Amino acid sequence: MYSEKFQESIKKVEAARDKNIALEPRRMTADEKEQLLAAYHPDYKQDEFRVLTVGPNKGEKVPKELSEMLEAHSRIRDMKIDLSSPAYDVDVLVIGGGGAGASAAIEAHEAGANVMIVTKLRIGDANTMMAEGGIQAADKPNDSPAIHFVDAFGGGHFAAKRELLRKLVCDAPDAIEWLSELGVEFDKDKDGNMITTHGGGTSRKRMHAAKDYSGAEIMRTLRDEVLNREIPVVDFTSAIELILDENGNAAGAVLLNMETGEIMAARAKTVVIATGGAGRMHYQGFPTSNHYGATADGLVLGYRAGAKLLYADTLQYHPTGAAYPEQIFGALVTEKVRSLGAKLINKNGEAFMHPLETRDVSAASIIRECSTRENGVETGNGFGVWLDTPMIEKIGGAGTIEKRIPAMMRMFEKYGIDIRVEPILVYPTLHYQNGGLDIDEDGMTTNVKNLYVAGEAVGGIHGRNRLMGNSLLDIIVFGRSAGKNAAKKSREVTLGALTLSHVDRFEKELEDANVDTCKVSPKLLPDYRRK
Amino acid sequence: MENMVNIFLFGKKYQVPDNLTIMCAMEYAGYQLVRGCGCRNGFCGACATIYRIKGDQELKACLACQTKVEDNMYIATLPFFPLVKQVYDINNVSPTQQIMMQLYPEIYACIGCNACTKACTQGLNVMQYIAYAQRGDFKACAEESFDCVMCGVCSARCPAGISHPQVAMLARRINGKYLAPKCGHLEDRVKEIKDGTFEELIEALMQKPVSEMKELYNNRDIEK
Numbered sequence: 001m002y003s004e005k006f007q008e009s010i011k012k013v014e015a016a017r018d019k020n021i022a023l024e025p026r027r028m029t030a031d032e033k034e035q036l037l038a039a040y041h042p043d044y045k046q047d048e049f050r051v052l053t054v055g056p057n058k059g060e061k062v063p064k065e066l067s068e069m070l071e072a073h074s075r076i077r078d079m080k081i082d083l084s085s086p087a088y089d090v091d092v093l094v095i096g097g098g099g100a101g102a103s104a105a106i107e108a109h110e111a112g113a114n115v116m117i118v119t120k121l122r123i124g125d126a127n128t129m130m131a132e133g134g135i136q137a138a139d140k141p142n143d144s145p146a147i148h149f150v151d152a153f154g155g156g157h158f159a160a161k162r163e164l165l166r167k168l169v170c171d172a173p174d175a176i177e178w179l180s181e182l183g184v185e186f187d188k189d190k191d192g193n194m195i196t197t198h199g200g201g202t203s204r205k206r207m208h209a210a211k212d213y214s215g216a217e218i219m220r221t222l223r224d225e226v227l228n229r230e231i232p233v234v235d236f237t238s239a240i241e242l243i244l245d246e247n248g249n250a251a252g253a254v255l256l257n258m259e260t261g262e263i264m265a266a267r268a269k270t271v272v273i274a275t276g277g278a279g280r281m282h283y284q285g286f287p288t289s290n291h292y293g294a295t296a297d298g299l300v301l302g303y304r305a306g307a308k309l310l311y312a313d314t315l316q317y318h319p320t321g322a323a324y325p326e327q328i329f330g331a332l333v334t335e336k337v338r339s340l341g342a343k344l345i346n347k348n349g350e351a352f353m354h355p356l357e358t359r360d361v362s363a364a365s366i367i368r369e370c371s372t373r374e375n376g377v378e379t380g381n382g383f384g385v386w387l388d389t390p391m392i393e394k395i396g397g398a399g400t401i402e403k404r405i406p407a408m409m410r411m412f413e414k415y416g417i418d419i420r421v422e423p424i425l426v427y428p429t430l431h432y433q434n435g436g437l438d439i440d441e442d443g444m445t446t447n448v449k450n451l452y453v454a455g456e457a458v459g460g461i462h463g464r465n466r467l468m469g470n471s472l473l474d475i476i477v478f479g480r481s482a483g484k485n486a487a488k489k490s491r492e493v494t495l496g497a498l499t500l501s502h503v504d505r506f507e508k509e510l511e512d513a514n515v516d517t518c519k520v521s522p523k524l525l526p527d528y529r530r531k
Numbered sequence: 532m533e534n535m536v537n538i539f540l541f542g543k544k545y546q547v548p549d550n551l552t553i554m555c556a557m558e559y560a561g562y563q564l565v566r567g568c569g570c571r572n573g574f575c576g577a578c579a580t581i582y583r584i585k586g587d588q589e590l591k592a593c594l595a596c597q598t599k600v601e602d603n604m605y606i607a608t609l610p611f612f613p614l615v616k617q618v619y620d621i622n623n624v625s626p627t628q629q630i631m632m633q634l635y636p637e638i639y640a641c642i643g644c645n646a647c648t649k650a651c652t653q654g655l656n657v658m659q660y661i662a663y664a665q666r667g668d669f670k671a672c673a674e675e676s677f678d679c680v681m682c683g684v685c686s687a688r689c690p691a692g693i694s695h696p697q698v699a700m701l702a703r704r705i706n707g708k709y710l711a712p713k714c715g716h717l718e719d720r721v722k723e724i725k726d727g728t729f730e731e732l733i734e735a736l737m738q739k740p741v742s743e744m745k746e747l748y749n750n751r752d753i754e755k
Contacts, residue, residue, distance in 0.1 A: 030745070121565075121568075121569060121577070122577065124569075124575060125570065125575055125577060129569070129570055129574050129575045130570045130572055130574050130575070137720075138720070139714075139716055139717045139720040139721075142754065144732065145724065145732075145733060146729055146732040146733055146736060147751075149733060149736050150748055150751060151748075151751075153736075153744060154744070154745070154747075154748030154749070154751075158741045158748075162736070162737050163737075166733055166736075169733075170724055170729070170733065173717060173720040173721045174724070176717055177717055177718070177721050180707065180708070180711075180714070180717070181708060182621060182704070182707075183703065183704025183705065183708040184707050185677075185703055185711060186707075186711075188712060188714060190712065191712060192711070192712030192713050192714045192715060193714065193715070193716060194716070203751050204754050211677065213677065213678065215574075216574050216575075216680070217677075220681065221703075221704060221707070224616075224704065225621070227616055227618065228618050228619060228621065230618060236565065236566070258565050289572070291569055291570040291572075292569055327550065327551075327599060328572075331572050332572065407574070407678070410653070410654075411572075411573060411597075414597055414598075525564075525565070528555070529558050529559075529561050529563055530558070530559045
């Protein structure tokens, strides 16, 4: 139930509902989109970025908050770390226990490697678990990997590394099959056909889902498989620095027990960074839909060891974060709500845009509606626009919401809002790190050997914006591939003496560049204590 | 003006604004969480919590990230619960009742007390899905348990020592792999890709200048 102050606007939304359902809002032209983005998208706010003064991307701009972490001191500065008898010694070390890390570990294990996972929280505490809407794959007769390629390349502003995108779209059907064989329950009709929908910017209905628990269903299945294979999972342990060998190749990591503070070393022939995203960096003060540990750790580890970043200046603000009530401020309202027919409506009851433009365009459009156009609804915590969920029941029939988006229904029900009969308020939330470490087609970083990256920590797969459903896809495709390749490579590797000299070198670089900082990184966790 | 309420974290009293979730109230009180905090959005089950309101007999369970504080709430988090997870090879199980008897025989010791269902933080009918598992109806068990976040509160309340979330996990994987109808168009597409059906098309896209790609993208046909 909404309080009195919302009722006037809700009445307008209700009155216009039938008309708005029938309306097919025009899609924006390429020029309109460009102008909108330049004026309203957070990535275009120049004063929110800083130019890096050290490291492989010196001279390039990244978000201010990220630059602080990339140019911070190491957590092991002035520490004596004994590398002579590491606590762990494996073929493949996977850093991160989300969907990419779990996929990598399963495939490395399948290939016969001695693999282990270290993860900062628990296995499955990851953005994968929270992905709601679905996973793309061009597996319907009217679709093809080539069409998928064009959708994703255009949606990412023609900036994706094409060889990575080719891999993403061509390996997609096989990824779905792999997951199905592991027991992931995709939504199907009685004949086994996948029930698929559109996402923003897709030209074919290729979004596969498991209700609106798509990521959770995938993650819990992968976790179960990791445990069945008895792959060691060292939880509540974060990697705080990579270890290289004397030849400059990745050779392990320095680990920190998050509870006891104990420092340990892990030696490995190959390392996979699968540390995920950065929502908890709260770039530009945005709330986030991300899990508690999303603090860009992998970018910091890789950067200090000499790996290059690609597109670290582009973030994805999911157009529909919850704007009300405040207890769920910033939480994800899946794009699937729009895929099922709900439209974005301003305070006057007007459908102000096509609901399935790409995410960056949709986010910018909502920001415009709530700022210069003054058509946003005051929430008490800022502004929002309506996402008219009751449309879904009108279009799909009564019961559609409970069947297709039960998590959304539950999330709002807890605060007395029945999304089947009442619309919800949304505003963009920090959702995804488009950029990350630069990799080649095998998943290895372009300038540190034996260092692989998979999942959200990678940059370049999607370009400068990502389509819905291509992230669950990339963690599986690139996770699996990194695991296989890291396992294969580990058989050829003869490790030289372990060293942390790159950390000292980086500290020296900071000093030479006159970087004056008291910060240490990686961040590991945000601090929400009352100040 | 913020309304303040008294809460008791592990018995210790704190005053916090009444609009906070239990998780945010702990942070407001000064806790830097490591355990018992995962997705902060009700999907991961990291923040299982039990509480009692002073003067009320009933012990309640919830997810700390999804529940508002109340006055005189006595709160204890349950960041870990030792669920029993049996190890099995998904490629080597048969989708029959037998597998439940073999891996999780304790489900047949269920006494029907319904404490699991009453405790479920997701409002699921836990006892019912265990009943489905007992009779080998994996499809029904999978459906009934689908929204489970594996927080473990049900198992904490179970006198028979059942690890309900793990039973349901097994049922869902069996259902997904063996019982759900196979997807013909998926198998066809995987084969087509292996056979190189799309190679030429994709290779052409790899070479095209960006201007042509823009043309292609801006004029593509969008399925209704």
